[in-house]
Amino acid sequence: MADVERGKRPLSPHLTIYRPQITSISSIFIRITGNALLISTLLLVGWVLGAAIGPTAFGVINFIITSWFGNLIMVLSLWALCYHALGGLRHLIWDSGRGLGLKAAETMGWAMMFGSLVLSLLTIWLLKG
Numbered sequence: 001m002a003d004v005e006r007g008k009r010p011l012s013p014h015l016t017i018y019r020p021q022i023t024s025i026s027s028i029f030i031r032i033t034g035n036a037l038l039i040s041t042l043l044l045v046g047w048v049l050g051a052a053i054g055p056t057a058f059g060v061i062n063f064i065i066t067s068w069f070g071n072l073i074m075v076l077s078l079w080a081l082c083y084h085a086l087g088g089l090r091h092l093i094w095d096s097g098r099g100l101g102l103k104a105a106e107t108m109g110w111a112m113m114f115g116s117l118v119l120s121l122l123t124i125w126l127l128k129g
Contacts, residue, residue, distance in 0.1 A: 022109035023102075030087045033080035040077035043070075078123060083116035 043065065050061035064070050090108045093099045099108055 022106050022113075026087070026109040026112055029083060033084045033087075036080045037077065037084060040073060040080070043073065075120070075124065079116055079120040082119040082123070083112060086112045086115050086119075 047058075047061050047065055050058040065074070090099070090112060093108070099105065
């Protein structure tokens with residue numbers, strides 16, 4: 001029998017009460033950083049190809065990478081690389097059967113967030129220093 005009251009109910013009531021959790025946010029960020037790393041890798045491949053093609057092509061791509069926008073992309077790519085690497089370590093820990101509890105998963109999620117920031121800043125400091 002058809003549900004005649006169907007139009008009066010909200011379609012997704014869970015969307016109004018859902019509170020994002022660190023475990024879901026870290027999972028989403030793993031996917032985002034993986035895709036972002038693909039794009040930044042293509043930019044670096046373009047830089048190497050520009051060097052192989054000649055000075056004009058290299059000059060154009062080098063100008064893009066060394067501009068403020070290129071520097072921003074490289075810094076964000078460094079953070080994404082650190083975050084993605086820490087996510088891989090987290091999955092290795094999970095694959096060993098450890099850290100599967102809710103509290104441990106939340107702690108590792110926060111550790112990934114702060115650890116990737118610290119590793120990125122440390123790498124920038126070491127490269128600039």
